[in-house]
Amino acid sequence: MIKKRILNPQRIRRIEGGFSFIPHRFLMEGFLVSLQQKELLLYLFLVLASDRHGISFYSYDAICSLLQLSVDEYIGARDDLIAKDLIAFDGTLYQVLELPRCPTKERSPHQGCEGPLRIGDILREAQRGR
Numbered sequence: 234m235i236k237k238r239i240l241n242p243q244r245i246r247r248i249e250g251g252f253s254f255i256p257h258r259f260l261m262e263g264f265l266v267s268l269q270q271k272e273l274l275l276y277l278f279l280v281l282a283s284d285r286h287g288i289s290f291y292s293y294d295a296i297c298s299l300l301q302l303s304v305d306e307y308i309g310a311r312d313d314l315i316a317k318d319l320i321a322f323d324g325t326l327y328q329v330l331e332l333p334r335c336p337t338k339e340r341s342p343h344q345g346c347e348g349p350l351r352i353g354d355i356l357r358e359a360q361r362g363r
Contacts, residue, residue, distance in 0.1 A: 252285040258332055267317065267336035271310040274300055276319060279329050287329035 239245065255277075259265055268276060278300055282289035291299075297307050314320045317337045321328040 251281075253280045253283060255280055256332055262332075262335065264319075264332060264336045269310070269313070271302060271306050272313050272317075274302070275307065275310040276314055276329075279314075279320060279327050283327070283329050287327075289327050289329075290325060291327075 265273070275296070278291075278296065279289055280287075282291055293304065293307055296302070297304060300307070302310070311320070311322060315322060318333045319330060321330055
């Protein structure tokens with residue numbers, strides 16, 4: 234087993250100003266691989282833009298400009314994230330939600346609620362996507 238150690242003690246990350254995080258479950262329980270590229274891009278942006286309650290209020294034109302998405306790509310990604318129960322949107326405000334019990338609309342037969350993913354499965358899935 235690899236023993237973890239700090240590689241650069243002068244550059245340890247700290248939470249200052251804004252607040253954003255992604256639970257480890259996002260990777261280990263298949264949420265990451267359940268998202269298409271544009272969904273993941275929008276989700277990560279909303280996480281970074283949100284406050285401690287997951288709330289943000291960027292306009293669609295600002296999001297499209299920053300993420301280099303067309304309006305149709307943005308709407309598709311937004312609607313898919315809502316359908317996957319990862320965000321809520323009221324027309325103005327976004328809320329990144331607590332992760333549901335398990336991912337929906339999964340892309341890989343290896344994913345699910347059975348437990349943590351194995352790194353080998355993740356790597357095989359990543360190579361298939363090339």
